[in-house]
Amino acid sequence: xxxxxxLSRRSFLKIGAFGAAGLTLPQLLRAEEAAGIRSSRKSVIxxxxxxxxxxxxxxxxxxxxxxxxxxxxxxxxxxxxxxxxGEAFPKLAGMMDKLAVVRSLVGNQADHDAIQVFNxxxxxxQPTPSGGWPQFGSTVARLQGAADPATxxxxxxxxxxxxxxxxxPGPGFLGTSFAPFRPMxxxxxxxxxxxxxxxxxxxxxxxxxxxxxxRRDVDATGMLQGLDTFNQQAFGLLxxxxxxxxxxxxxxDPRIVARYGTGNPTVMMDGNGAPRVPQSMxxxxxxxxxxxxxxxxxxxxxxxxxxxxxxxxxxxxxFLREEEDFPIFDNCVSALVEDLHVRGLSDDCSVIIMxxxxxxxxxxxxxxxxxxxxxxxxxLAGGGMRTGQVIGATDRIAGEAVSRPVTFGELYAxxxxxxxxxxxxxxxxxxxxxxxxxxxxxxxxMRELVG
Numbered sequence: 001x002x003x004x005x006x007l008s009r010r011s012f013l014k015i016g017a018f019g020a021a022g023l024t025l026p027q028l029l030r031a032e033e034a035a036g037i038r039s040s041r042k043s044v045i046x047x048x049x050x051x052x053x054x055x056x057x058x059x060x061x062x063x064x065x066x067x068x069x070x071x072x073x074x075x076x077x078x079x080x081x082x083x084x085x086g087e088a089f090p091k092l093a094g095m096m097d098k099l100a101v102v103r104s105l106v107g108n109q110a111d112h113d114a115i116q117v118f119n120x121x122x123x124x125x126q127p128t129p130s131g132g133w134p135q136f137g138s139t140v141a142r143l144q145g146a147a148d149p150a151t152x153x154x155x156x157x158x159x160x161x162x163x164x165x166x167x168x169p170g171p172g173f174l175g176t177s178f179a180p181f182r183p184m185x186x187x188x189x190x191x192x193x194x195x196x197x198x199x200x201x202x203x204x205x206x207x208x209x210x211x212x213x214x215r216r217d218v219d220a221t222g223m224l225q226g227l228d229t230f231n232q233q234a235f236g237l238l239x240x241x242x243x244x245x246x247x248x249x250x251x252x253d254p255r256i257v258a259r260y261g262t263g264n265p266t267v268m269m270d271g272n273g274a275p276r277v278p279q280s281m282x283x284x285x286x287x288x289x290x291x292x293x294x295x296x297x298x299x300x301x302x303x304x305x306x307x308x309x310x311x312x313x314x315x316x317x318x319f320l321r322e323e324e325d326f327p328i329f330d331n332c333v334s335a336l337v338e339d340l341h342v343r344g345l346s347d348d349c350s351v352i353i354m355x356x357x358x359x360x361x362x363x364x365x366x367x368x369x370x371x372x373x374x375x376x377x378x379x380l381a382g383g384g385m386r387t388g389q390v391i392g393a394t395d396r397i398a399g400e401a402v403s404r405p406v407t408f409g410e411l412y413a414x415x416x417x418x419x420x421x422x423x424x425x426x427x428x429x430x431x432x433x434x435x436x437x438x439x440x441x442x443x444x445x446m447r448e449l450v451g
Contacts (some may be wrong), residue, residue: 041147042348042419043288044383045336046136046296047281048117048158049355050166050273051303054369055377056361056398057322059085060103069361069397072319080388088326091334097388098337098346098381100449104392104401105376107408108357112303112371113165117356118296119172120412121440129430131173136412137294138171138178139438142428143421148291150242155287156180157280157297159265163272168296173430180296183247184265246290249279257282260335261328273301276325278332285339288349293419300325302355306368318368337381350383350418352411361397375401378411383418385449409443417445 054071056062061075061084075084078096085093085101092099109116115123118135134142137154146153161167171178245251263277276299284295302325304318333353340346358376359369375394381387392404413423416438424444427435 041291042350042383043147043292044136044140044294044350044352044415044419045281045284045288046118046294047284047333047351047353048114048274048296048298049300049302049353050114050161050269050298051112051301052355052357052359052371053302053377054304054318054322054359055103055375056359056369057086057319058089058326059101059377059379060394060398061086062396062398065361065397068363071363073322083388083390086326088322089330091330095334095337098341100380100385100387101390102378102380102392102406102411103375103390103394104403104405105354105358105378105408105411106374106401106405108373108376110357110371110373111165112163113356114167114298115165115169116408117354118168120408122408125440129173129432129434129436131175131431132169134172134174134178134428135169135180135296136415137180137296138174139428140294140416140419140421141178142174143426144293144419146291147293148242151246151287151291152181152243153293154178154180155292155295156182157184157283157287157295158182159184159268159274159277159298161272161274161298162268166273166298174428183243242290243287246286247283249282249286252282252286256335256339259339260332263328269301270303273303274298276300276328278328278335281332281336282339285336285343285345285349288345289343300329304359304368305370306364306366318363333379340382346382347384348382350385350415351381352378352415353380354378354411358398361399372399374399378406380449383415385414385418386451389448391446391448404448406446407441407443409440410446413439413443414445414449417450 056069057071057073061073062070063075064070073086073088076087076090076093077084078093080096083096083101085096107122109123111123113123115121115133115135118137119133119139120136121128121133137156141153144153156168158168168180249257257279260282261278263275263279265275265277267275269276280297280299284297287295304321306318336351337346340349340351354376356376358372358374360372361369364370375398392406393402394400395402416423416426421438423438427437430436
């Protein structure tokens, strides 16, 4: 009898083929382990702040700037000497030793487009391979496979935004086999049983015979490689409750749920952004514990030109939106970082938080801040990185980087490094058969974070 806890989704569909070649399932699993598949439990949680957060009101305040630039917030001390952040983030200030702030992220694209956040490649920079660059999670899934046979390597908790460019760009030239599993979207339907009872599923021999029959049918048409990857994932998930349990917050300690806070997933902020749902960060932690290598999520809407609140009513000021959103963000992000440390995950799980660009230094006539690609910020935690530091600096109005400009390539090289992937030697093959390096501009991991 096969042990379902050690059967991967892909293995189910390959049992017949490998059996014919004389390779048994235990031998297959040993070969995968020897190749490094599932040998690492390193992970990344990527949090996208939809629309571009105001860096100068959050982690790069300029209290000495003229009034038309500085805004109403004051800096406060953190628990790291010499580092200050905005007063709206007291909980994060109290754990600055567990955070790293990049204040000088450059090379940002200028439009509302999430592509650079999710794959590290500037959407206007050429050449772009046919099919497009794969997003980070897809690349990791291709290179490392599943860490746990019951959990997809790349899971997206991103809600679909009505503004298309806010959404994840997809697996690019790697193809749909490496698209994220999306339990908050269409993938949920793939987990439904149609015409198969639970009793029949419990009979593993019947299940394996069914897969073997399907394999022969598919092989006869030569379409095995084109089998919908979401169905493959669903077959594996139906034999294990691990992923379903991770997605079920009723199984979490209610005190932990309360610590993160909850929001309404049906309210798309400002109409076309993502919902403001702190519980997504808790779900991300649970999925990492369940074996996911990369979890992405989108959070709220940060495109505050002024004049509207979250429900679309006039409030005359970006700063009223900041008063509304900042405390919730402070609470849930600090909960995530604290949770990772308490659970012993802080060395293995990297967290990165960023938007597509920064905001204008000068406050507009609408009492808002507009798009500003010249400089951006990023917040990092975990992953065994050197935290308790600020990297880079901007000028007196937070308009330009004046020291240690950081590129998206460097950020992504650091994330790959934390997963055990060497960006200097690792490539993925595009549709034309050409090897492609993982990051732009021959970037290397940030020495400040990983040495």
